[in-house]
Amino acid sequence: MAVLAVAIFAPWLTVHSPEDMDMEARLTGPSASHWLGTDNFGRDLWARVAFGSRISLTIALSSVAAGLFLGTLVGLVSGYFGGLVDHVLMRVVDLFLAFPPFILALALVAVLGPGVSSVVIALTAIFWMEYARLVRAITLSESRRDYVTAARSLGASHARLLFRQILPRAFGPLAVVATLGIGTAIVAESGLSFLGFGVEPPAPTWGWTLAYGMRYLRSHMWLSTAPGLAILLTVLGFNLFGDGLQDRLDPRGLVRD
Amino acid sequence: MACFGASTINPVLRYLARRILLFVLTLIGVAVVVAALLRLVPGDPAAVFLGENATPEGVAELRHALGLDAPWPLQLGRYLSGVARGDLGDSLFQRVPVSTLIGERLPATLELALAALALGVALGGILGVVSALKRGTLADLAVMIFAQLGVSMPVFWLGILLTALFAVHWGFLPAVGRGSLAHLVLPALALGVGLAAIASRLVRASLLETLREPYVHAARARGLSDVRVVAHALRNALVPVVSVLGVRFGALLGGSVLTENVFGWPGLGSLAVTAISQRDFPLIQGIVFVFASIFLGLHLAIDLAYGVLDPRIRIEAGGGPSAT
Numbered sequence: 177m178a179v180l181a182v183a184i185f186a187p188w189l190t191v192h193s194p195e196d197m198d199m200e201a202r203l204t205g206p207s208a209s210h211w212l213g214t215d216n217f218g219r220d221l222w223a224r225v226a227f228g229s230r231i232s233l234t235i236a237l238s239s240v241a242a243g244l245f246l247g248t249l250v251g252l253v254s255g256y257f258g259g260l261v262d263h264v265l266m267r268v269v270d271l272f273l274a275f276p277p278f279i280l281a282l283a284l285v286a287v288l289g290p291g292v293s294s295v296v297i298a299l300t301a302i303f304w305m306e307y308a309r310l311v312r313a314i315t316l317s318e319s320r321r322d323y324v325t326a327a328r329s330l331g332a333s334h335a336r337l338l339f340r341q342i343l344p345r346a347f348g349p350l351a352v353v354a355t356l357g358i359g360t361a362i363v364a365e366s367g368l369s370f371l372g373f374g375v376e377p378p379a380p381t382w383g384w385t386l387a388y389g390m391r392y393l394r395s396h397m398w399l400s401t402a403p404g405l406a407i408l409l410t411v412l413g414f415n416l417f418g419d420g421l422q423d424r425l426d427p428r429g430l431v432r433d
Numbered sequence: 434m435a436c437f438g439a440s441t442i443n444p445v446l447r448y449l450a451r452r453i454l455l456f457v458l459t460l461i462g463v464a465v466v467v468a469a470l471l472r473l474v475p476g477d478p479a480a481v482f483l484g485e486n487a488t489p490e491g492v493a494e495l496r497h498a499l500g501l502d503a504p505w506p507l508q509l510g511r512y513l514s515g516v517a518r519g520d521l522g523d524s525l526f527q528r529v530p531v532s533t534l535i536g537e538r539l540p541a542t543l544e545l546a547l548a549a550l551a552l553g554v555a556l557g558g559i560l561g562v563v564s565a566l567k568r569g570t571l572a573d574l575a576v577m578i579f580a581q582l583g584v585s586m587p588v589f590w591l592g593i594l595l596t597a598l599f600a601v602h603w604g605f606l607p608a609v610g611r612g613s614l615a616h617l618v619l620p621a622l623a624l625g626v627g628l629a630a631i632a633s634r635l636v637r638a639s640l641l642e643t644l645r646e647p648y649v650h651a652a653r654a655r656g657l658s659d660v661r662v663v664a665h666a667l668r669n670a671l672v673p674v675v676s677v678l679g680v681r682f683g684a685l686l687g688g689s690v691l692t693e694n695v696f697g698w699p700g701l702g703s704l705a706v707t708a709i710s711q712r713d714f715p716l717i718q719g720i721v722f723v724f725a726s727i728f729l730g731l732h733l734a735i736d737l738a739y740g741v742l743d744p745r746i747r748i749e750a751g752g753g754p755s756a757t
Contacts, residue, residue: 267462270459271459271462271463271466274459274462274463274725274728274729275463275466275683275721275724275725275728276682276683276684276686276687276724276725276728277683277684277687278684278686278687278688278690278691279683279686279687279690279705279721279724279725280721281687282687282690282705282709283467283470283717283721284470284473285709286708286709286712286717287470287471287473287474287714287717288473288474288475289475359585363587366587366589367587367588367589367687367691370589370691370694371690371691371694371706371709372706372710373709383589386589386590386593387589389593390593390695393593393596393597393601394601397597400590400593404587404590404593404594407587407590408582408585408586408587408590411585411586411587412581412582412585415581415584415585416581
């Protein structure tokens with residue numbers, strides 16, 4: 177919640193802009209005027225971390241949402257219609273799962289080029305399979321229940337059955353995986369930025385700020401500590417929230433490690 | 434009387450054959466996807482590679498060298514036949530076979546990944562057992578905190594912290610490079626901690642569940658020592674853990690890219706970053722294919738290991754136990 181608040185209210189929570197340079201205050205440690213210190217261009221590190229949260233959260237939420245949409249659609253169709261449709265769709269899922277996730281994301285960013293949309297597409301490509309499998313499992317199970325049979329016999333259309341009857345049953349487990357997925361997306365986006373392949377500088381992404389801070393590890397360690405802590409606390413928050421959601425919304429344990 | 438040879442070997446062979454066939458088919462699918470990556474490049478891959486130096490003649494020449502002037506089915510067929518022969522094309526930047534470059538770097542990545550895997554499994558296993566046996570105590574809480582922090586910590590930041598502490602501040606271990614066991618410690622630790630965190634939770638949960646099984650109570654009632662009971666339960670508790678850790682190895686491979694860049698480890702991961710920076714598409718494709726192959730190979734090994742750890746799996750896969 178705190179990170180979300182920082183992301184939303186960043187312009188009001190920071191005195192400096194993340195691009196403002198003050199060469200007389202370059203590489204200074206934490207102080208009253210620069211809470212987390214400054215980098216070698218005199219840019220305020222707190223401002224860069226705060227505005228960086230907007231980028232990370234935007235990309236993470238977008239990619240998880242896109243993955244949810246795609247995965248839910250595939251899972252519903254696959255589990256409901258079965259047969260050849262299920263077989264083909266699940267083989268596509270298996271094919272995507274054959275790639276180590278970060279390697280696939282890296283390959284996609286490599287061919288698509290850097291930028292927000294490339295990163296979102298790359299991260300969506302590594303998330304949607306898990307959602308598809310989960311929704312398929314739930315759809316397979318729910319399709320055989322009496323209430324679905326009854327609705328079908330009363331003339332309910334496929335779309336009505338899928339979206340009004342079956343899909344709501346998946347909301348709980350999907351909320352859990354999506355919440356946990358946000359943390360994973362933030363780490364993945366930060367990793368891509370750390371390598372220089374995410375959102376391009378001078379955008380103050382956490383990964384890039386951390387990578388930049390590595391150059392001053394010996395003398396100015398706070399440059400890499402601040403963005404690193406930001407990533408850790410954000411991901412920890414989403415993971416703990418997701419674990420808590422799992423206890424409340426997924427009592428059957430459909431979402432597993 | 435059942436014939437041991439005919440009725441018990443066939444299910445095992447069938448299980449093996451099915452898994453290997455699935456492996457080969459998936460590998461072909463992976464090669465198709467890798468070949469298709471070039472079609473995602475916005476614009477002409479040859480022009481993208483040449484950048485500002487692109488001339489119409491240069492672009493045409495490079496397109497021909499990459500086979501991009503051929504119809505897509507022919508491009509795909511050439512790529513697949515090349516992969517089958519171990520030919521992954523030539524690096525655009527370094528003008529040497531991609532397979533040669535990968536062959537030079539692969540051992541370093543495998544060394545790092547296996548060291549991290551061993552460290553992660555060992556550490557996670559120990560912590561998981563301690564946590565399960567000391568459930569509700571301070572030790573259990575400490576392991577749970579470690580597990581939460583471990584899965585939340587970005588591997589590249591952990592690598593930086595370890596470097597700052599052990600290499601820069603204390604000077605115990607080298608910060609970058611490869612050459613001795615000392616060089617391996619920090620990168621393996623950075624990469625293995627995440628896996629240890631996950632493994633500790635899995636082992637804890639699985640062991641707690643197994644210790645509730647009736648056969649464990651029966652073993653205790655028969656007077657078996659706690660150590661033997663736990664050892665016996667642990668073997669069964671490991672079955673689901675092996676499967677999940679196999680999936681997590683994919684994350685380990687991805688993490689190795691980041692770890693290699695933090696520690697200057699000369700593996701496939703750092704080669705991948707160089708290739709992407711240079712827009713060296715054949716090299717990128719080759720590296721992605723090799724990473725996926727390693728991942729698939731591990732899954733195959735785990736599936737086969739399942740048959741060793743849990744005979745019910747190969748009997749079920751073979752169509753049920755033979756009639757007596």
